Amino acid sequence: MKWKVRFSYLPQQFARPGRILAEIRRHLKTCQFTLGPEVAQFEKSFAAMIGTRHAVGVGSGTDALKLALKAAGVGYGDEVITAANTFIATVGAIAEIGARPVLVDVTPYFTMDASLIEAAITPKTKAILPVHLTGEAADMPAIMKIAGRRNLVVIEDACQAILASIDGKTAGTFGAATGYSLHPLKNLNVWGDAGIVVTNSGGIAARLRLLRNHGLANRDEVEIFGHNSRLDSIQAIVGNWLIKQVHMITQKRIDHAAMYDEAFSKMSSDIRLPPRRPNVRRVYHLYMIEARKRDALYEFLLKNGVEAKIHYPIPLYLQKGLAPLGYKMGDFPETDRQAKCILTLPADQHLTAKQVRYAIDVVREFYKRN
Ligand SMILES: Cc1ncc(COP(=O)(O)O)c(C=O)c1O
Structure with a gap:
């Protein structure tokens, strides 16, 4: 691809x-x-x-x-x-x-x-x-x-x-x-x-x-x-x-995240942004949103050339390797909820504003059709 x-x-x-x-x-x-x-x-x-x-x-x-x-x-x-x-x-x-x-378990801001x-x-x-x-x-x-x-x-x-x-x-x-x-x-x-x-x-x-x-x-x-x-x-x-270059890298990621936030905050009620606490500086190693139609949106993004990811689709406590810890399905409801709806979009320092706008347009197109 x-x-x-x-x-x-x-x-x-x-x-x-x-x-x-x-x-x-x-x-x-x-x-x-x-x-x-x-x-x-x-x-x-x-x-x-x-x-x-x-x-x-x-x-x-x-x-x-x-x-x-x-x-x-x-x-x-x-x-x-x-x-x-x-x-x-x-x-x-x-x-x-x-x-x-x-x-x-975790907060809605991960x-x-x-x-x-x-x-x-x-x-x-x-x-x-x-x-x-x-x-x-x-x-x-x-x-x-x-x-x-x-x-x-x-x-x-x-x-x-x-x-x-x-x-x-x-x-x-x-x-x-x-x-x-x-x-x-x-x-x-x-x-x-x-x-x-x-x-x-x-x-x-x-x-x-x-x-x-x-x-x-x-x-x-x-x-x-x-x-x-x-x-x-x-x-x-x-x-x-x-x-x-780390300060520049950080600022570029913050700027790209701001472009996404601005667009997604008014695009569709299906999208939810994590709470943006004003006293916290986020550095967007991962830019993540929540979407109820996550799986379909994810497929649509991939099909249209936007390499979205999911971090992470299977909560750790449900992984076979962690079975010895003795947790059972439902022990971490917020983690479970997020695993079903979180989606990561590229937001790194090497993207152009045009690429970020393209990713936004693909998401907009998805909600026009769905
Ligand atoms: C949250 C978190 N903790 C720990 C690590 C471990 O780092 P490394 O892959 O360098 O061992 C990573 C990255 O892979 C991580 O994302």
Whole structure:
């Protein structure tokens, strides 16, 4: 299919790789492929961008969450509360450290419903892992209040939400530590798997540096059991090139979302926009709407060259792989409702206004006919 409005913008993103390749060629002479100076440089820029004291590069967004939990003292037998509508990686990271994921349902703006957290807390609960899904920001002030009252660690999953904020405070600066993904599909992306953790805690940062590198304090001394999860120097080179564009990337996505919002808010009563909280800056990693006729609209968009997606059609708790958690159909009604009506439209920084208008026109045409 030759898309008129394609979903993946990677060919455009890296269409002129001259500067990156020159940097990699220079790097080849140093052969510092692991933990080279490019990694430290990227960590410094990333921490400055988010506004935290430390950033520690790791092998993926999943590892960022896993190692952040571990560094904050969460481990085997602990329970970690997270959002029922998230991507598998969040729940997988919790399970990987031997902790038990405990799901709570979500708000109409796709993030953990803070009013349901208290009921999910048990004597084994050690942490809350809110997910800033789609580039929305979870209700961090409310979540931090509960965590403070119940003495729980908060680790944020900001894999989809670089530079989102609440009341001007950047998502990712509320909890003890925050994991980001630099996967090719993320707003700040590199040439493979990579991730990064931010924190204001010197202790957590120091543990993360050990955990990502076999627990090695130096070449010869092992301080703790760790992992092999370093951010590759070559990926850091790509990150160093792209990080300068993140503010532009974010603004373009916000502008495209505003065009969609403006058109869809008055197009058809079948479409529902998620509540747009005025104190939240959304960064639209995914631009999602709800439509009762979602499946037919989805097909119509595809047929007319607009590469729409559904994130995600099957709630995690109904997946075979999560059966050991013991949830049953209907446990998360809002997550279920959303899975049936959510639809994602391309909104990335490489789209032209003409392409966004074309996608809007296709949706309009669908409702004219239906
Ligand atoms: C919400 C969320 N959490 C975690 C991850 C894991 O990131 P990665 O794919 O880099 O491991 C992703 C992305 O894939 C994600 O979307």
